[in-house]
Amino acid sequence: xxxxxxxxxxxxxxxxxxxxxxxxxxxxxxxxxxxxxxxxxxxxxxxxxxxxxxxxxxxxxxxxxxxxxxxxxxxxxxxxxxxxxxxxxxxxxxxxxxxxxxxxxxxxxxxxxxxxxxxxxxxxxxxxxxxxxxxxxxxxxxxxxxxxxxxxxxxxxxxxxxxxxxxxxxxxxxxxxxxxxxxxxxxxxxxxxxxxxxxxxxxxxxxxxxxxxxxxxxxxxxxxxxxxxxxxxxxxxxxxxxxx
Ligand code: PGA
Numbered sequence: 001x002x003x004x005x006x007x008x009x010x011x012x013x014x015x016x017x018x019x020x021x022x023x024x025x026x027x028x029x030x031x032x033x034x035x036x037x038x039x040x041x042x043x044x045x046x047x048x049x050x051x052x053x054x055x056x057x058x059x060x061x062x063x064x065x066x067x068x069x070x071x072x073x074x075x076x077x078x079x080x081x082x083x084x085x086x087x088x089x090x091x092x093x094x095x096x097x098x099x100x101x102x103x104x105x106x107x108x109x110x111x112x113x114x115x116x117x118x119x120x121x122x123x124x125x126x127x128x129x130x131x132x133x134x135x136x137x138x139x140x141x142x143x144x145x146x147x148x149x150x151x152x153x154x155x156x157x158x159x160x161x162x163x164x165x166x167x168x169x170x171x172x173x174x175x176x177x178x179x180x181x182x183x184x185x186x187x188x189x190x191x192x193x194x195x196x197x198x199x200x201x202x203x204x205x206x207x208x209x210x211x212x213x214x215x216x217x218x219x220x221x222x223x224x225x226x227x228x229x230x231x232x233x234x235x236x237x238x239x240x241x242x243x244x
Contacts, residue, residue, distance in 0.1 A: 006226065048084075
Protein backbone atom coordinates (compact mmCIF):
# COMPACT_ATOMS: atom_id res chain seq x y z
CA UNK A 1 0.00 0.00 0.00
CA UNK A 2 1.18 3.48 -0.82
CA UNK A 3 2.45 5.62 2.07
CA UNK A 4 -0.13 8.21 3.13
CA UNK A 5 0.29 11.74 1.83
CA UNK A 6 -1.33 14.90 3.13
CA UNK A 7 -0.93 17.78 0.73
CA UNK A 8 -2.02 21.39 1.29
CA UNK A 9 -3.45 23.42 -1.57
CA UNK A 10 -3.16 27.03 -0.50
CA UNK A 11 -4.98 28.25 -3.62
CA UNK A 12 -4.56 32.04 -4.02
CA UNK A 13 -3.88 32.68 -0.35
CA UNK A 14 -0.86 33.71 1.66
CA UNK A 15 1.51 36.58 2.36
CA UNK A 16 5.20 36.52 3.23
CA UNK A 17 4.65 36.98 6.99
CA UNK A 18 1.68 34.59 7.16
CA UNK A 19 3.56 31.93 5.17
CA UNK A 20 6.61 32.28 7.42
CA UNK A 21 4.47 31.51 10.44
CA UNK A 22 2.67 28.60 8.77
CA UNK A 23 5.82 27.00 7.33
CA UNK A 24 7.65 27.34 10.64
CA UNK A 25 4.80 25.39 12.22
CA UNK A 26 5.18 22.57 9.68
CA UNK A 27 8.87 22.14 9.18
CA UNK A 28 9.50 19.74 12.08
CA UNK A 29 7.14 17.15 10.59
CA UNK A 30 8.63 13.65 10.55
CA UNK A 31 7.65 11.99 7.26
CA UNK A 32 8.53 8.45 8.32
CA UNK A 33 4.87 7.39 8.37
CA UNK A 34 3.05 10.16 6.48
CA UNK A 35 4.37 12.49 3.79
CA UNK A 36 3.48 16.14 4.11
CA UNK A 37 3.58 18.76 1.37
CA UNK A 38 2.35 22.25 0.51
CA UNK A 39 1.35 23.79 -2.81
CA UNK A 40 1.50 27.58 -2.41
CA UNK A 41 1.01 30.16 -5.18
CA UNK A 42 4.13 29.88 -7.39
CA UNK A 43 5.53 33.23 -6.24
CA UNK A 44 5.96 31.79 -2.75
CA UNK A 45 7.91 28.69 -3.81
CA UNK A 46 11.27 30.39 -3.13
CA UNK A 47 10.09 31.08 0.42
CA UNK A 48 9.18 27.39 0.83
CA UNK A 49 12.59 26.46 -0.49
CA UNK A 50 14.31 28.64 2.09
CA UNK A 51 12.17 27.68 5.09
CA UNK A 52 11.61 23.98 4.31
CA UNK A 53 15.00 23.07 2.89
CA UNK A 54 16.47 20.22 4.91
CA UNK A 55 13.10 19.35 6.44
CA UNK A 56 10.91 16.36 5.54
CA UNK A 57 8.17 18.62 4.18
CA UNK A 58 7.91 18.86 0.40
CA UNK A 59 6.43 21.59 -1.75
CA UNK A 60 5.08 22.05 -5.23
CA UNK A 61 3.11 24.13 -7.71
CA UNK A 62 -0.63 24.42 -8.24
CA UNK A 63 -0.43 24.38 -12.04
CA UNK A 64 2.12 24.02 -14.84
CA UNK A 65 2.41 25.09 -18.45
CA UNK A 66 2.47 22.48 -21.20
CA UNK A 67 5.20 24.54 -22.89
CA UNK A 68 8.90 24.34 -21.99
CA UNK A 69 9.50 28.11 -22.34
CA UNK A 70 8.79 31.08 -24.57
CA UNK A 71 6.05 33.59 -25.29
CA UNK A 72 3.36 32.34 -22.89
CA UNK A 73 2.67 35.30 -20.63
CA UNK A 74 1.69 34.37 -17.10
CA UNK A 75 2.68 30.72 -17.38
CA UNK A 76 5.20 28.81 -15.26
CA UNK A 77 7.14 25.88 -16.72
CA UNK A 78 7.86 22.50 -15.16
CA UNK A 79 11.59 23.25 -15.25
CA UNK A 80 11.03 26.47 -13.29
CA UNK A 81 9.06 24.57 -10.66
CA UNK A 82 11.89 22.03 -10.42
CA UNK A 83 14.46 24.79 -10.17
CA UNK A 84 12.68 25.98 -7.02
CA UNK A 85 12.90 22.52 -5.49
CA UNK A 86 9.30 21.52 -6.16
CA UNK A 87 8.48 17.86 -5.69
CA UNK A 88 4.79 17.96 -6.66
CA UNK A 89 2.52 19.85 -9.00
CA UNK A 90 -1.27 19.82 -9.05
CA UNK A 91 -2.81 19.38 -12.48
CA UNK A 92 -6.46 19.71 -13.42
CA UNK A 93 -7.75 21.11 -10.15
CA UNK A 94 -11.49 21.66 -10.58
CA UNK A 95 -11.00 25.43 -10.23
CA UNK A 96 -8.66 25.31 -13.25
CA UNK A 97 -11.15 23.18 -15.17
CA UNK A 98 -14.07 25.41 -14.17
CA UNK A 99 -12.64 28.94 -14.38
CA UNK A 100 -9.88 28.45 -16.94
CA UNK A 101 -11.55 26.02 -19.31
CA UNK A 102 -9.01 23.23 -18.84
CA UNK A 103 -10.05 20.11 -20.73
CA UNK A 104 -9.16 16.49 -20.02
CA UNK A 105 -6.74 16.61 -22.96
CA UNK A 106 -4.94 19.71 -21.67
CA UNK A 107 -4.76 18.31 -18.14
CA UNK A 108 -3.35 15.04 -19.47
CA UNK A 109 -0.68 16.97 -21.38
CA UNK A 110 0.25 18.88 -18.20
CA UNK A 111 0.45 15.58 -16.34
CA UNK A 112 2.83 14.21 -18.95
CA UNK A 113 5.02 17.32 -19.14
CA UNK A 114 5.29 17.51 -15.33
CA UNK A 115 6.32 13.89 -15.02
CA UNK A 116 8.86 14.18 -17.83
CA UNK A 117 10.46 17.10 -15.94
CA UNK A 118 10.86 15.01 -12.79
CA UNK A 119 7.87 16.36 -10.86
CA UNK A 120 5.28 14.14 -9.22
CA UNK A 121 2.01 15.14 -10.88
CA UNK A 122 -1.11 15.19 -8.72
CA UNK A 123 -4.05 14.56 -11.04
CA UNK A 124 -7.20 16.15 -9.64
CA UNK A 125 -10.48 14.59 -10.76
CA UNK A 126 -14.05 14.86 -9.56
CA UNK A 127 -17.66 15.16 -10.52
CA UNK A 128 -19.96 18.16 -10.18
CA UNK A 129 -23.20 18.11 -8.20
CA UNK A 130 -25.21 17.80 -11.45
CA UNK A 131 -23.08 14.89 -12.61
CA UNK A 132 -23.54 13.10 -9.28
CA UNK A 133 -27.29 13.65 -9.41
CA UNK A 134 -27.34 12.25 -12.96
CA UNK A 135 -25.46 9.18 -11.65
CA UNK A 136 -22.51 10.05 -13.86
CA UNK A 137 -19.91 10.07 -11.07
CA UNK A 138 -18.01 6.93 -12.01
CA UNK A 139 -18.20 7.68 -15.74
CA UNK A 140 -16.74 11.18 -15.21
CA UNK A 141 -13.96 9.89 -12.96
CA UNK A 142 -13.08 7.14 -15.41
CA UNK A 143 -12.93 9.58 -18.33
CA UNK A 144 -10.75 12.10 -16.46
CA UNK A 145 -8.35 9.41 -15.23
CA UNK A 146 -8.19 7.62 -18.56
CA UNK A 147 -7.02 10.79 -20.31
CA UNK A 148 -3.89 10.83 -18.10
CA UNK A 149 -3.35 7.07 -18.44
CA UNK A 150 -3.54 7.37 -22.23
CA UNK A 151 -1.07 10.27 -22.22
CA UNK A 152 1.73 8.53 -20.32
CA UNK A 153 0.89 4.81 -20.48
CA UNK A 154 -0.36 2.79 -17.55
CA UNK A 155 3.10 1.75 -16.28
CA UNK A 156 4.09 5.41 -15.91
CA UNK A 157 1.22 6.02 -13.50
CA UNK A 158 3.29 4.33 -10.78
CA UNK A 159 4.63 6.95 -8.37
CA UNK A 160 2.07 9.57 -9.34
CA UNK A 161 -0.78 10.89 -7.21
CA UNK A 162 -4.50 11.00 -7.99
CA UNK A 163 -6.75 13.27 -5.93
CA UNK A 164 -10.47 12.57 -5.96
CA UNK A 165 -12.21 15.85 -5.21
CA UNK A 166 -15.96 15.96 -5.69
CA UNK A 167 -16.54 19.52 -6.95
CA UNK A 168 -19.60 19.90 -4.75
CA UNK A 169 -17.50 19.23 -1.65
CA UNK A 170 -14.75 21.79 -2.31
CA UNK A 171 -14.84 24.79 0.00
CA UNK A 172 -18.50 24.14 0.76
CA UNK A 173 -18.24 22.41 4.10
CA UNK A 174 -19.94 19.40 2.50
CA UNK A 175 -17.80 16.26 2.53
CA UNK A 176 -18.41 13.05 0.69
CA UNK A 177 -19.31 10.43 3.26
CA UNK A 178 -16.47 7.98 3.87
CA UNK A 179 -18.51 5.33 2.02
CA UNK A 180 -19.16 7.61 -0.97
CA UNK A 181 -15.47 8.49 -1.18
CA UNK A 182 -14.36 4.87 -0.74
CA UNK A 183 -16.62 3.73 -3.60
CA UNK A 184 -14.95 6.17 -5.98
CA UNK A 185 -11.45 5.43 -4.67
CA UNK A 186 -12.01 1.71 -5.22
CA UNK A 187 -13.05 2.41 -8.82
CA UNK A 188 -9.93 4.55 -9.36
CA UNK A 189 -7.71 1.81 -7.96
CA UNK A 190 -9.41 -0.83 -10.09
CA UNK A 191 -8.89 1.27 -13.21
CA UNK A 192 -5.19 1.57 -12.38
CA UNK A 193 -4.93 -2.22 -12.29
CA UNK A 194 -1.51 -3.56 -11.37
CA UNK A 195 0.00 -0.12 -10.69
CA UNK A 196 -2.87 0.84 -8.37
CA UNK A 197 -0.88 -0.06 -5.28
CA UNK A 198 1.88 2.33 -6.38
CA UNK A 199 -0.38 5.36 -6.73
CA UNK A 200 -1.38 7.50 -3.76
CA UNK A 201 -5.10 8.14 -4.12
CA UNK A 202 -6.06 11.18 -2.04
CA UNK A 203 -9.47 12.51 -1.08
CA UNK A 204 -10.16 16.25 -1.19
CA UNK A 205 -13.13 18.44 -0.38
CA UNK A 206 -13.68 20.06 3.02
CA UNK A 207 -11.26 17.74 4.85
CA UNK A 208 -10.94 19.01 8.44
CA UNK A 209 -9.37 17.71 11.65
CA UNK A 210 -12.73 16.32 12.76
CA UNK A 211 -13.54 14.26 9.65
CA UNK A 212 -10.04 13.20 8.54
CA UNK A 213 -9.68 10.04 10.64
CA UNK A 214 -12.94 8.59 9.38
CA UNK A 215 -11.94 9.23 5.75
CA UNK A 216 -8.44 7.81 6.27
CA UNK A 217 -10.01 4.71 7.80
CA UNK A 218 -11.27 3.72 4.35
CA UNK A 219 -9.31 1.06 2.53
CA UNK A 220 -8.49 2.99 -0.63
CA UNK A 221 -8.04 6.50 0.81
CA UNK A 222 -4.30 7.16 1.06
CA UNK A 223 -4.42 10.71 2.37
CA UNK A 224 -5.89 14.09 1.54
CA UNK A 225 -5.60 17.18 -0.59
CA UNK A 226 -6.55 19.92 1.83
CA UNK A 227 -7.60 23.45 0.90
CA UNK A 228 -8.96 25.75 3.60
CA UNK A 229 -7.70 23.71 6.56
CA UNK A 230 -4.12 23.72 5.21
CA UNK A 231 -3.78 27.44 5.95
CA UNK A 232 -3.53 26.93 9.71
CA UNK A 233 -0.59 24.82 10.90
CA UNK A 234 -2.46 23.29 13.85
CA UNK A 235 -5.39 22.14 11.68
CA UNK A 236 -3.18 20.88 8.88
CA UNK A 237 -0.97 18.94 11.31
CA UNK A 238 -4.02 17.49 13.06
CA UNK A 239 -5.18 16.14 9.67
CA UNK A 240 -1.73 14.73 8.95
CA UNK A 241 -1.61 13.06 12.38
CA UNK A 242 -4.94 11.40 11.66
CA UNK A 243 -3.21 9.62 8.75
CA UNK A 244 -0.40 8.17 10.91
P1 PGA B 1 -11.17 22.54 0.61
O1 PGA B 1 -10.39 22.50 -0.82
O2 PGA B 1 -10.42 21.62 1.53
O3 PGA B 1 -11.10 23.98 1.02
O4 PGA B 1 -12.55 22.06 0.35
C1 PGA B 1 -9.86 21.31 -1.33
C2 PGA B 1 -9.22 21.58 -2.68
O5 PGA B 1 -9.80 22.31 -3.48
O6 PGA B 1 -8.12 21.06 -2.99
